Amino acid sequence: MDIAIDLGSDRTRVFIENKGKVLDEASVVTYDIDTGEIYAVGDEAYAMIGKTPVGVKAVHPLDGGVIARSELVEDMVSILLKEVCSVKVVMPRVITAVPCDVTEVEKRAVVNAVSSFGVRKVYLIESPKAAALGCSIDITTPHGVMIADMGSGTADIAVLSLGGISVSKTVRQAGSAMDEEIVKYVRKKYNLIIGTNMAESCKKAIGCVIVPAEQKTFRVKGRDAVSGMPRFVDITSAEIKEAIEEVAAAIVNSIKDVLEKTPPELTSDIYTDGIILTGGLAKLTGFARLISEATKLRVRVHKNAADCVIMGCGKAIGFIDEADKNSALGISPILAAY
Ligand SMILES: Nc1ncnc2c1ncn2[C@@H]1O[C@H](COP(=O)(O)OP(=O)(O)OP(=O)(O)O)[C@@H](O)[C@H]1O
Numbered sequence: 001m002d003i004a005i006d007l008g009s010d011r012t013r014v015f016i017e018n019k020g021k022v023l024d025e026a027s028v029v030t031y032d033i034d035t036g037e038i039y040a041v042g043d044e045a046y047a048m049i050g051k052t053p054v055g056v057k058a059v060h061p062l063d064g065g066v067i068a069r070s071e072l073v074e075d076m077v078s079i080l081l082k083e084v085c086s087v088k089v090v091m092p093r094v095i096t097a098v099p100c101d102v103t104e105v106e107k108r109a110v111v112n113a114v115s116s117f118g119v120r121k122v123y124l125i126e127s128p129k130a131a132a133l134g135c136s137i138d139i140t141t142p143h144g145v146m147i148a149d150m151g152s153g154t155a156d157i158a159v160l161s162l163g164g165i166s167v168s169k170t171v172r173q174a175g176s177a178m179d180e181e182i183v184k185y186v187r188k189k190y191n192l193i194i195g196t197n198m199a200e201s202c203k204k205a206i207g208c209v210i211v212p213a214e215q216k217t218f219r220v221k222g223r224d225a226v227s228g229m230p231r232f233v234d235i236t237s238a239e240i241k242e243a244i245e246e247v248a249a250a251i252v253n254s255i256k257d258v259l260e261k262t263p264p265e266l267t268s269d270i271y272t273d274g275i276i277l278t279g280g281l282a283k284l285t286g287f288a289r290l291i292s293e294a295t296k297l298r299v300r301v302h303k304n305a306a307d308c309v310i311m312g313c314g315k316a317i318g319f320i321d322e323a324d325k326n327s328a329l330g331i332s333p334i335l336a337a338y
């Protein structure tokens with residue numbers, strides 16, 4: 001039995017062959033700073049962010065789609081996998097997604113983290129390729145497909161054809177950078193200090209990159225920067241747009257860069273089919289329209305945007321045997337095996 005893991009900056013998702021997606025939890029670890037003892041992982045740890053006592057920290061150990069704190073990621077992966085894998089799964093093969101511009105050092109860190117669970121072999125696949133498979137697109141044909149997988153730590157943009165990547169760009173600032181901008185905005189405008197979880201809830205509830213006709217408000221609660229007392233402010237969609245628009249613009253500009261570098265034959269395919277958006281951030285109000293207006297192309301958000309990469313990694317399990325037989329990997333969607 002083989003396993004697929006999408007080790008995201010925001011969420012960790014696990015797919016088991018013949019079972020489907022079995023786990024979707026926050027990529028967060030709560031640990032003791034002195035002893036390194038792990039108190040909680042996943043959603044339980046997410047709820048502790050900003051609420052831990054002295055000496056205990058709740059952190060996202062992945063940042064920008066790569067491993068920032070390897071020892072914590074290793075613990076998180078093995079604890080989460082133990083929850084969903086029965087003891088019968090002995091030394092599985094594991095396929096996992098990485099950003100397109102992943103370095104050798106970053107690849108090693110992912111392989112080590114996943115191996116901590118005790119696996120036979122680890123296979124890597126680039127996130128946009130996995131996302132395309134998750135959208136049920138046949139990426140092995142000579143036809144250009146453009147995917148932007150927009151998550152928390154990365155926006156991974158690629159043009160795919162013949163099982164490979166023709167042009168790509170990874171922006172290492174996405175959803176979580178927006179949350180940080182919201183924190184800064186509220187602090188500067190209202191002298192109110194809020195946490196990143198509050199900022200994320202606000203972004204999900206009323207965040208937008210094009211202000212909708214009917215504006216919404218969201219009550220953000222925090223601590224007054226001057227008096228130190230608890231306070232709230234009702235913030236509007238237009239204000240959130242102002243806070244996050246620079247991060248959004250950087251992603252849109254990178255999509256345009258990728259299009260400019262795309263060979264003309266593939267461009268014509270993209271002109272016909274449009275761009276597909278996946279990842280949690282694709283759900284941000286107005287993002288698809290903003291990209292469409294900037295590129296003059298059709299832009300579509302996949303209905304299960306946040307699950308495309310893990311479902312695609314699950315499908316890529318089907319390519320493992322072929323990749324094992326052919327060490328050169330050929331036009332297999334799998335990037336590397338360790
Ligand atoms: N409805 C929504 N509106 C706006 N943003 C959303 C919404 N749902 C999720 N997000 C954001 O999407 C991001 C998470 O997306 P996703 O699960 O694809 O990330 P990830 O795979 O963990 O991260 P990465 O691939 O960047 O390492 C978070 O920043 C989250 O706040």
Ligand SMILES: [Mg+2]
Binds near residue numbers: 006127152279
């Ligand atoms: Mg992701």
